[in-house]
Amino acid sequence: MTTRRNRCTHLLAIASAVLGIALCVDAGYVHAKAWLAQVLLERAWARTLVDGGTHAPWPWADAAPVARLIVPRLAVTRIVLGGDDGRALAFAPGWSGSTALPGEIGLGYDKERDKVVLFVKEILTEEDDPENAAVIRFWATRAQMRQLARWGVEVVSRGRPICPQCGQPEEPEGHFCPKKNGHLH
Numbered sequence: 001m002t003t004r005r006n007r008c009t010h011l012l013a014i015a016s017a018v019l020g021i022a023l024c025v026d027a028g029y030v031h032a033k034a035w036l037a038q039v040l041l042e043r044a045w046a047r048t049l050v051d052g053g054t055h056a057p058w059p060w061a062d063a064a065p066v067a068r069l070i071v072p073r074l075a076v077t078r079i080v081l082g083g084d085d086g087r088a089l090a091f092a093p094g095w096s097g098s099t100a101l102p103g104e105i106g107l108g109y110d111k112e113r114d115k116v117v118l119f120v121k122e123i124l125t126e127e128d129d130p131e132n133a134a135v136i137r138f139w140a141t142r143a144q145m146r147q148l149a150r151w152g153v154e155v156v157s158r159g160r161p162i163c164p165q166c167g168q169p170e171e172p173e174g175h176f177c178p179k180k181n182g183h184l185h
């Protein structure tokens with residue numbers, strides 16, 4: 001009886017040890033995979049910087065690096081993948097293809113001229129050469145920009161009143177409030 005119980009305890013101990021080792025290996029594998037992914041993302045981005053092409057970080061990858069995100073204050077640097085589905089986001093922040101690419105609209109200040117500049121780059125289809133994109137620059141004095149900001153605030157304040165019930169703007173002809181089952185008020 002005692003030997004049988006001993007054997008049972010022995011087997012249980014071995015099983016626990018095996019399970020423990022398996023869990024450790026599994027956890028280590030997840031970390032190793034995450035680390036390796038970052039190394040491969042960095043390599044693919046480095047190749048893109050050299051030839052301007054698109055390089056998949058690994059042969060079966062669905063997304064390729066399109067940018068590097070740097071937040072100096074937080075000492076964070078991340079490779080950004082083209083695409084925002086779960087497979088891309090599992091490895092890196094993604095850029096949604098339906099949004100403007102960073103750098104297509106920019107705001108700057110020319111110290112020598114003491115002028116603010118807003119530049120807008122033409123949106124091109126994928127077949128077009130980005131080098132051919134037209135760029136428009138809007139120059140403005142600081143006084144003009146101040147006026148523009150005030151004008152913006154005024155335009156926004158002219159908007160329709162917000163319904164306190166549902167938080168949506170009220171239509172001039174009456175408001176179908178979803179919070180009141182669509183009754184006009």
Ligand SMILES: [Zn+2]
Pocket residue numbers: 163164165166167168175176177178179
């Ligand atoms: Zn409402």
